[in-house]
Amino acid sequence: MSSLIVGTAGHIDHGKSALVRALTGTDPDRLPEEKRRGITIDLGFADLELDDLRIGFVDVPGHERFIKNMLAGAHGIDLLALVIAADEGVMPQTREHFDICRLLGVRNGLVVITKSDLVDEDMLVLVEDEARELVAGSFLEGAPILTVSSRTGGGLDQLKTRLGELGKSVPPRSHDFVTRLPIDRAFSMKGFGAVVTGTLISGKIKEGDELELLPSQVNVRVRGLQVHNKSVPEARAGQRTAVNLAGVDTSQIERGMVLAAAGRLRPTQVVDVWIDVLPGASRVVRSRSRVRFHIGAAEVLGRVRVLDGPSQIAAGNGGLAQLRLEAPVVAVHGDRFILRSYSPAETIAGGVILDPFAIRHRARDLARAREILRLLSGEERAGKFTAFVRASSDRGSQLADLAGATGWTNEVLNAVASEARKQGAVIETGGVYLARESFDHFTDAVLAELEQHHKREPLARGMLRETLREKVFARSFPEVFAGVIAKLETDGKVVSDKDIVRLSEHSVGLSEQDLALSKRIEEIYLAAGVEAPSLDEAMTKANVSAAQRAQARKLLQLLLEEKKLARIQGEMFMHSNVVADLKTKLHAYASQHEPDRLIDVPAFKELAGVSRKYAIPLLEYFDREQVTRRAGDKRLILKPR
Ligand SMILES: Nc1nc2c(ncn2[C@@H]2O[C@H](COP(=O)(O)OP(=O)(O)O)[C@@H](O)[C@H]2O)c(=O)[nH]1
Ligand SMILES: [Mg+2]
Numbered sequence: 001m002s003s004l005i006v007g008t009a010g011h012i013d014h015g016k017s018a019l020v021r022a023l024t025g026t027d028p029d030r031l032p033e034e035k036r037r038g039i040t041i042d043l044g045f046a047d048l049e050l051d052d053l054r055i056g057f058v059d060v061p062g063h064e065r066f067i068k069n070m071l072a073g074a075h076g077i078d079l080l081a082l083v084i085a086a087d088e089g090v091m092p093q094t095r096e097h098f099d100i101c102r103l104l105g106v107r108n109g110l111v112v113i114t115k116s117d118l119v120d121e122d123m124l125v126l127v128e129d130e131a132r133e134l135v136a137g138s139f140l141e142g143a144p145i146l147t148v149s150s151r152t153g154g155g156l157d158q159l160k161t162r163l164g165e166l167g168k169s170v171p172p173r174s175h176d177f178v179t180r181l182p183i184d185r186a187f188s189m190k191g192f193g194a195v196v197t198g199t200l201i202s203g204k205i206k207e208g209d210e211l212e213l214l215p216s217q218v219n220v221r222v223r224g225l226q227v228h229n230k231s232v233p234e235a236r237a238g239q240r241t242a243v244n245l246a247g248v249d250t251s252q253i254e255r256g257m258v259l260a261a262a263g264r265l266r267p268t269q270v271v272d273v274w275i276d277v278l279p280g281a282s283r284v285v286r287s288r289s290r291v292r293f294h295i296g297a298a299e300v301l302g303r304v305r306v307l308d309g310p311s312q313i314a315a316g317n318g319g320l321a322q323l324r325l326e327a328p329v330v331a332v333h334g335d336r337f338i339l340r341s342y343s344p345a346e347t348i349a350g351g352v353i354l355d356p357f358a359i360r361h362r363a364r365d366l367a368r369a370r371e372i373l374r375l376l377s378g379e380e381r382a383g384k385f386t387a388f389v390r391a392s393s394d395r396g397s398q399l400a401d402l403a404g405a406t407g408w409t410n411e412v413l414n415a416v417a418s419e420a421r422k423q424g425a426v427i428e429t430g431g432v433y434l435a436r437e438s439f440d441h442f443t444d445a446v447l448a449e450l451e452q453h454h455k456r457e458p459l460a461r462g463m464l465r466e467t468l469r470e471k472v473f474a475r476s477f478p479e480v481f482a483g484v485i486a487k488l489e490t491d492g493k494v495v496s497d498k499d500i501v502r503l504s505e506h507s508v509g510l511s512e513q514d515l516a517l518s519k520r521i522e523e524i525y526l527a528a529g530v531e532a533p534s535l536d537e538a539m540t541k542a543n544v545s546a547a548q549r550a551q552a553r554k555l556l557q558l559l560l561e562e563k564k565l566a567r568i569q570g571e572m573f574m575h576s577n578v579v580a581d582l583k584t585k586l587h588a589y590a591s592q593h594e595p596d597r598l599i600d601v602p603a604f605k606e607l608a609g610v611s612r613k614y615a616i617p618l619l620e621y622f623d624r625e626q627v628t629r630r631a632g633d634k635r636l637i638l639k640p641r
Contacts, residue, residue, distance in 0.1 A: 002052065002054070002167070002238075003238045004054070004079060006055050006077065006080075006163065007057075007058045007077030008081050008083055010082060010093065011084075012061070016040070019112060020057045022153065023048055023156060023160065029044055030044055039061070042061065043058060043069055044058075047229065050163065050167070053167045053168070055167065056240035058073040058074075063093075064096070067100075067340070072184050074101060075201075077101075078238065079106075080101050081109065082097070082101075082110070082135075085114050085115045086118060086127050087119050089130050090131065090134050095134070096346075100347055105336045105352075107139050108139070108170050109140055109166075110144040111140065111144070111146070113145065132145070173202060173236075174237075175409070176409060176412045177332075178202065178203050178260065178265070180201050180202050180259075181196070181258065182201065182256070182297040182330075184197060185255065186253035187250060188250040194245045195245070196245060196257075197243070199241070200236065200239050200241045201296075205222060206234045209221070209222040210222075211261065215329060215330055219247060222244070222246075223244040223245065224244040256297050256299065264404065265330055265404055266404040268328060270358045271353055271354075272321075272355040272376075273351045273354055274320060274321075274373075274377060275304075275321050275351040276317075277313050278348060283348055285339065287304060287305050287311035289341075290342040291348075293337060294338040295353075301326045302325040302326055303324050304322075305323075307319070307321055307322055320354075322361065331353045333388075333406045336350060336352055337353065354373050356404075356405055357401075357404070382422075385419075385426070386426050388406075389420070389426045393435075394434075395475050396432040396479070397434075399414075399417065399433075402433075429479050429480060429482065429486075432483070439483075443488055446472055446484060446485070446494070447494075450462070450468070450494065450501065450503045454503060459554040459557070460508070461500050461502060461508065464499055468501055492504055517542065517544070521556060525578075526578070530574065530609060530614055530618075532574045538573075566579045569621065582608055582622075587637065589637065593637075596636075597638075598637075601633070
C-alpha cells in the first residue's frame with residue numbers, strides 16, 4: 001500500500017472542508033470553535049483508502065488571518081487540491097495559497113471547482129477558464145480540472161478516480177534522508193502521555209526508536225505509533241503519523257518543533273538561502289527588513305541580508321540572502337520556506353535553504369561566499385559536498401557536520417564523500433575533510449613559517465610543534481595539522497622530530513666566527529675536566545665580549561643539543577667526554593664491589609677526584625641519567641642497559 005498526502009488550498013468558504021468531509025466521511029473541522037463558527041481555524045485531517053492507495057488529507061484554513069496555520073500544513077504535501085468555488089471564482093487566498101504551494105516546491109496536483117450545484121453551465125466554463133489562467137506556467141498547467149458538488153455528491157466519484165491515478169504518478173519519497181517529522185500538533189492522552197502528529201517527511205519511525213526533539217535537543221523514545229488512526233509498528237515517509245513519546249512532557253513540545261533521528265540534525269539561527277520574490281509581491285525583500293520565516297511547521301521572526309548586488313530583491317526576482325533568525329529552527333540544505341512581511345503579514349517570497357549553518361560574511365569575503373552558494377544551488381551532490389567543505393574554510397568538516405547540513409543518511413554521505421575525494425577538490429585526513437585550496441594554503445603557510453623561524457633562529461634546530469600549530473592551525477581540527485605535516489614529511493619538505501619541526505634542508509648554520517667561538521667554548525670545558533668553570537668564568541676565558549654574550553649562550557645551547565656538553569646542574573656544564581670518563585670509572589668501581597655495587601660520597605669524591613661542590617651535583621646528575629640510584633646515603637651503581 002502506498003501513501004499520499006493531499007493538501008487542500010483555496011479561499012475561505014470555497015468548500016475545502018466540505019469536500020474533504022464528502023470524500024472521507026470525516027469532518028476535518030475538529031475544534032468546537034470551528035464547528036460553532038462554521039470556519040476552519042486550524043489544520044484538519046482525514047483519511048481515504050482507494051484500492052491500494054492510502055490518502056491522508058490535510059485541510060487548511062482559508063481565512064487570511066490563519067495563513068500561519070495553513071503554512072504549518074502545506075509544507076509536507078505530495079499533491080495539491082486547489083479548491084475554487086464555482087460561484088465566486090478565483091479570490092485573494094486562492095492566489096496566495098497557490099503561490100505558497102508553488103514556492104514550497106509542490107509538484108503535483110489538480111484543480112477542484114466546488115459548489116457546481118449553485119451555478120449554471122456557462123458560469124462553470126468561465127470559472128474553468130479563470131482557473132486555467134491562474135495556473136498557466138506553473139506545475140498545475142495542464143493538470144486535471146474537476147467540477148464537484150459536495151452537496152449533491154456530483155463529480156465526487158470522478159474526483160476519486162483522478163486522485164487514484166495521480167497518486168500512482170507521484171514519485172515515492174526519497175530514501176536518502178534521515179528521519180524527520182515536523183510537528184503540527186502536540187497533546188497529551190490520558191494514560192499515554194505526550195502525543196505528537198505530523199507528516200513524516202523522510203525516513204522511518206519504529207516502535208522503541210530513540211529520537212530527538214529539536215531545536216530543544218531532548219531525547220525521547222517512541223512508545224507507540226498510529227497511521228490513519230490505526231496502531232502500526234512502523235511509519236514511513238509520506239504518512240500522516242501520530243507518535244506517542246516517552247521521556248518528555250507535552251508542555252515541552254509545541255508546533256514547529258521537529259522529531260528527528262537522534263544526533264543527526266542541529267538547530268540553527270543563521271541560514272544562507274536563495275529567495276524568490278513573488279511577481280505580485282506588494283513589497284521588495286530588503287536588507288535589514290524584519291520578516292516572518294516559515295519552515296516546516298515552524299514560524300520564527302528574522303532579518304534579511306541580501307548577499308547579491310544591491311541590498312534588495314525586487315518583485316519577480318530572485319537572489320542570494322542570509323537570514324538571521326530570532327529563535328533556533330531545524331533546517332537542512334534543500335528545505336523550502338516561505339517569507340511573509342512582518343506587518344501587515346503578507347506572503348512576499350519563498351526560497352530554499354542553501355547553507356543551514358552560515359557564518360556572517362565580511363564584505364571582502366562576499367564574492368567567495370556567493371561562489372560557494374552557487375555551488376550549493378547545483379544539482380550534483382559531490383559538488384555540494386565540496387561546497388560545504390569549502391564553506392568550513394580552514395576549520396575543516398567532519399561527516400557529522402555534513403550530516404547536520406544535508407540530512408543525508410550515512411550511506412549517501414559516504415558515497416558522496418568518496419566521490420568528492422575522487423574529484424580531487426577535497427582531501428580527507430583523520431576523518432576531517434578539507435578543501436584542497438585550504439590544504440595547499442596550509443602547506444604553504446607551514447613552509448613560510450618554518451623558513452621565517454629558521455631565519456630568525458638560525459641556531460635553533462627547528463620550531464616547537466605546538467607553537468607552529470597555534471600560529472597556523474588555531475582554528476582547525478587537530479587532524480588538519482597532523483595531516484598537513486604528514487604530507488610535507490612524505491614529500492620530503494619538512495622533518496619532524498618529537499617536539500620539533502624543521503625544513504628538511506635546514507641545518508644549524510654557523511659563521512666562521514661562530515664556529516671558532518663554539519670551538520673555544522668546547523675546549524675550555526674539555527680542558528677544565530671535572531673542575532667545571534662557572535658560566536662567567538668560561539665566558540671570560542673564551543674572551544667573549546659583552547656584545548657577544550647572547551650569541552655565545554646560543555652556541556652553548558647548541559653544544560648541549562649536540563650533546564658535546566652536559567648540563568650537570570643549573571649553569572654548571574661539563575664536557576661530555578669528561579662525563580663519559582666518570583661513567584666508565586663508576587662501572588669499573590661497581591664491578592670491583594659486586595654484588596652490592598654501592599658507592600658513598602667520600603668514595604665518589606676520591607674516584608672522580610672532585611670536591612664536595614661537584615660531587616653532589618654530579619651524583620644527582622647520574623641519578624637523573626639512571627647511571628646511579630640513591631640508596632640511603634649511598635648510591636647503587638646500575639648495570640648499563
Ligand atoms: N451548495 C453548496 N454549498 C457548499 C458546497 N461545498 C461547501 N458548501 C458550503 O459552503 C460553506 C463553506 O464550506 P467550507 O467547506 O466550510 O469552506 P472552506 O472554508 O473552504 O473549508 C458551507 O456553508 C458549506 O456548506 C457545495 O458543493 N455546494
Ligand atoms: Mg475549511
